[in-house]
Amino acid sequence: MLSPRALVLRAPGTNCDHETAHAFERAGAIARRVHVRALAEKPALLDDVQILCIPGGFSYGDDIASGRIFALELAMRLGDALRRFRDRGGLVLGICNGFQVLLQTGLLLADAEGRPRAALAHNRSGRFIDRWVRLEVRGQKCPFLHGLDAPFELPIAHGEGRFVATTPADLAAFERAGQLVLRYAADPAGSSTNPNGAEADVAGACDATGRVFGLMPHPERFVDATQHPAWSGRLDGGAAGAGLAIFANAVKSVS
């Protein structure tokens, strides 16, 4: 059988594209990094891929707000192409800046007119934070998260990652629909690892189909055990990290 193809979409300032492509390849996909200019010129590039990933970084410097310009560019130039891709069964993964972008394009947690009903605001601390968090999966809706039944760890690295819904009613609706699929969990000592003050401890969410998934933590930064801050002497240095499962699930789901 042919390996699934993943397209890792980059914009000026995207900076996690190499390791994200590497993670897809570790999971058995053929990954290709493509500049958004090239995709805008030739949207048909999406035709022979099964997975689209918007990786982390500071697209266009995040100078106005995180992901704002990239999201606008996608909406203006590639909105139809992305919706067609989703509707024909393609998987879309947004990591960190990619999650910020997906929310603002209206592909994720939007109303019927495509207006966003949730956002990723500045961290409560007001600062960029790089640290590890503990996560747990809610429900079975999202194919990226299948089998991740026990709590697992991933790193976060962002300044704007605090999940907020437009209204409490929106939050309740997403919750009821089972879309708030990834949450910050308590560490073994019982302290919350929510790093940014996210509502309902939301670390990641999917759309109504489950196939469009965005998350603030970086799964591509934990595909090898050696990426864990306490691996030495505790984990087998040659083993995989928990994040690899997310890429492997994607590959399995489209194979």
Next chain:
Amino acid sequence: MLWEVDVFLTDAGSDHAARAVVTGAAVLGIPGCTHARTAAGWLIEGDLSRADAERLATRLLADPVTESFTIAEVGDPKLLAGPADLPLALHVLPRAGVTDPAGQSAHEALSLLGVRPGAVRSVRKYWLPALPHADAERLAWKLLASEAIHDVVIGPLGLTTLAGGRPWVFAQETVPLEGLGDAALETLSRERCLALTPHELTAVRDHYRTLGRAPFEIELETIAQTWSEHCCHKTLGSPVDHDGPAGKARFDNLLKETVFAATREIRTRLGAKDWCVSVFRDNSGVVRFDGDHDICVKVETHNHPSAIEPYGGAATGLGGVIRDVLGTGLGAKPIANLDVFCVGPSDTPDANLPPGVIHPRRLLEGVVAGVRDYGNRMGIPTIAGAVAFDPGYLCNPLVFCGTVGIMPRNSADAAVQPGDLVVVAGGRTGRDGIHGATFSSIELSSTSETQSGGSVQIGHAIHEKTLTDFVLEASRQKLFHAITDCGAGGLSSAVGEMGATLGATVDLATVPLKYEGLSATEVWISEAQERMVLAVAPADWEKLARVAADEGVEATAIGTFTGSGRLVLHWQGRTAGELDCHFLHEGRPKQRLPSRFVPPPVEPVKWSAAPIDLAATLLDVLALPDVASKEWIIRQYDHEVQGASVVKPLVGPGAGPADGTVIRGVLGRDRGIVLGVGLRHRLGHRDPYQMAAGAIVEAIANVVAAGADPERVALLDNFCWGDTRRPESLGTLVEACRACHDIAIEFLAPFVSGKDSLNNVFAWTDAAGHHHERSIPPTLLATALGQLDDVKRSLTPDLKRAGDRLAIVGLSRDDLAGSQLELAGRVTGGRVPAVDTAACRAVFRAIAAAGREGLVASCHDCSDGGLLAAAAEMAVAGGLGAGVDLDAVPADMALPPALRPLALAFAETPGRFLCAVPAAAADRFAAVMEGVPWAWVGAVHAEPVLTITAGGSTATLPLARLARAWRGERTAD
């Protein structure tokens, strides 16, 4: 039409900037500033209707979920109206001509909506309670704005247009030097900010006398840039007559005969096993890594710009060193950054600050934010660093930024070919950073801020990121012959260096500008950031231009490398200047410099009278600023991007401090790169030789503690000194250079690159009219770039398992001068810790051998705070307790028995490690340690306490207390 869009957070509780204003006002003692509101404002000029402006605000500038906005034409009173109790509107905006990354990004994005505005500028808006005008101004300048780069407007903006500048009209200015005496030449140099000595200007005059004319301004500027301390190691490359403790020594070129000579000697000794590739000639030093790759490394300083504008200074310092790596050989990919800051104590009272000096706390916040915003945006992990606090850096802080890169093998050599096009790529040229190279070679003063504002640059990281993507793709396709970055001296240095033998012709009118009005000279010497110069064969130009366009980078051919040996500058066909390359690069007259070092007398060691309490002393030491946790800094840096991280700066379940940090060189492969730094500045005045030796050994020890192979360590030197025109100051520099030479050879660790920053002196006149000068302590930052075969064999300090045994490796001595124990007030005087090179070398080899065999569970270098601080950090990192018996520590000490425990606990003798060894490996470990001084000193246990035994008595400290002390939370005790 000039529109203003103000964007607010709908939830006032999320307005962090407003909270920072209130807190800051309280710190500044400004009464009445109990609350505030802020907005991100955008000034948009162009042929836009209100509907256009509304669309921009809705679609681009404001978030529909969290933000709301106000739109009006500038001048509309509606824009000043804040909440009823906040009547005062205050604006902070980038000065005209200063880079405004947010404004530029917004400008570029507007076209997505089909709107083409003339210009966009960002502005920060603040609404405050009714403060007196003077208080509002003070708040603005102390807290919100920097004089070097901002304008502050209280009340209406009063702007009518953002446009500025008209094209410059060509004019040729000559600078007559004939008939000027030394005093007049000195004045000329100072007024034109040339940083040339009368001796040098006389050589310039003599050269132009042979040409029968006076130099043009642009030529004199080119010479000043090229001959600046910043660009050519003016002092370190000088002939020196030294008189020191080891007798008299005569150098014809100090640097070549010490640091360079050591590398040459090592390469000769290694013979066929030489693993250096390109040292001391390119923008960074290059060494072998694996079968397909070389790695390179460079560390730069950006002290003077950071002293004036910490955020911009540190950001552009990092941006510059990243371009050094990018501009090495045929282009290297930047894969890791490091930063080291030397600043004044955070608790310095405001009243003690000389005029013009930024408080160390604000300075540190600023430089950290600068590195954070630039490094994180570039997607290069900041993985290593240090912060040193010392009153000697109060007026003249040091900011070191370093970058490691990786490149395919056989791409370290680049050579410009005659006929190649001179191509400038990246950001546009503006008036930023004019005179940066010569400014950094002049001492700071209390008026630097206003005099030299133009020499401070603001970075635009995303331009550098796209530039990097472009260069690496063009390099992959082999579309250029050579590349260098536009750093200090701008195009004049970059084109001058690349064309140093061939010569070049450049039409300066073709250089893309940010705005009109720059003169030919300004274009030529501007230090606008994010630019690289490439030598491109005409046949490859079209392909290169295509790659640039694909990555959204502007690339422009501005001239040709000719082969004439002359640097010819045109402006629309007219000659603006013409220089002989040989004179430019070889014509600088050298002066023999006198140097003297008399070691200060060794003060006998004195102990505080109080009874010695090891536990209390340990808590004090852990809380000292140099030792205490730097987590608040490290967590602001993305240290994991690129996915290669193996040993992070904070390790273990308790997030303790690592020694060296480890990354994979290539994803999916196991060979690792290890980075460590060493700094012994507190010894600088007492014994500059041992200061340098100690720094180098500390840097090597840090990488060895992480598992690096001690036979494969490359070194970098960064000398930061005071006024080396003084023989006493130069004397300490010569001593440090001698140490670099000796230590490098002893460890077969070659220096591969380096940089010096001299004249770190701050001068001011106090209210009574007295003149003061303050010099930094002689400071060598040593950086070690190590390698290890298999990252799975990395070592970390965190304790892993109860039952592991603890071993100290290396001999402890009672050399306590400059120690943390001294800073903690327990001791004064004593000898300076001296490096025993043979012993250190044996210890390094033994640790590496034990690590390779998998005998070491945890390993920590004993440096600041000595053995007990190391034990405490290992316990905190691992969340496990330990027992340490100080009486078992092998030592060479001549102290009274009562004082011995304190010295054993806290001495900072270089070249010692504390290791945890699995019980099952204990015998084999002992066998591997044969021949080096070492001993079992305790064990790891599950109970979360550190137990210290000395002289028959035992002290016990809970882990939680140690952690709180180290994290600066002692009040919780």
